[in-house]
Amino acid sequence: MSRYVLPLSVLGTAVGGAVLLKDFVSGGACPSKATIPGKTVIVTGANTGIGKQTALELAKRGGNIILACRDMEKYEAAAKEIRGETLNHRVNARHLDLASLKSIREFAVKVTEEEEHVHILINNAAVMRCPHWTTEDGFEMQLGVNYLGHFLLTNLLLDKLKASAPSRIINVSSLAHVAGHIDFEDLNWEKRKYDTKAAYCQSKLAIVLSTKELSRRLQGTGVTVNALHPGVARTELGRHTGMHSSAFSSFTLGPIFWLLVKSPQLAAQPSVYLAVAEELEGVSGKYFDVLKEKAPAPEAEDEEVAKRLWAESARLVGLEMSHERGQPLPE
Secondary structure: OOOOOOOHHHHHHHHHHHHHHHHHHHOOOOOOOOOOOOOEEEEEOOOOHHHHHHHHHHHHOOOEEEEEEOOHHHHHHHHHHHHHHHOOOOEEEEEOOOOOHHHHHHHHHHHHHHOOOOOEEEEOOOOOOOOOOEOOOOOEHHHHHHHHHHHHHHHHOHHHHHHOOOEEEEEEOOHHHHHOOOOOOOOOOOOOOOOHHHHHHHHHHHHHHHHHHHHHHOOOOOEEEEEEEOOOEOOHHHHHOOOOOOHHHHHHOHHHHHHHOEOHHHHOHHHHHHHHOHHHOOOOOOEEEOOEEEOOOHHHHOHHHHHHHHHHHHHHHOOOEOOOOOOEOOO
16 A cells, blocks of 8 residues: 655645744744843742743843742742753742732732842732632632732832832733623622632733723833733643543644643743833833733723722722831822
């Protein structure tokens, strides 16, 4: 039986074309070649997935990287791996549990005392569609970790970010925010039957709303803040969804997933872009779908909802007055 064998050049072209198509669909690599020597960068959730790859990419560009993570074993291993791969020894890990307001405050105090500057804060850590868990302080887990924890962290580091200006805050949201709704009567799912998908979407909408409001409050400070959707990535974040592990997903939707689901390295590119791109200097209050600025969902642009959410968030985390000095939060 004769078989037709494709020449290697044809196979190579086909494979290369498929890879280029995947890159096109998923957004591709960060277009900026800018480096950040000497700049201090904090990345939350940086021991795995998108956060780890973001930290790696920014370490390659010369940054002083702080991995802010909950799992002590994993974050020490991640820091060591990044130092080895990039030969950048200014990569260190610090404990941060975003499900604990106490841990967040302790982390912020250490950073404020020990770091001369903070130029870039990347609020990356998240949980997705987990069971009905609550944080140490009683918040619904997805709202608490994805949104409220980062809200508190950002506010506690604002003075340091302002003193380091020009500086940037990058909030990792999701396209899922378009399906979100802020229920001010039951933010923590104490009155309704728990819907893990709706809770996730609410948390991601809250991120975009607070990005808009914080940008308004930071006008004229030299600190910018933007939100982004990184794309759908094959990471531990989806472990509660079964999206990548079911037989149906693997076999029936395999080719589609290959095309649409990114590696953590590709999914990190939008965060890297917002962190380093010189053309984004001064750009603030925007939402980026992967590498392109786009309009978010209509509710995400509602200024009154954003202001109300900010006030309620400050109350929930105990920030009606700023920490230490008793001064009002930035208006």
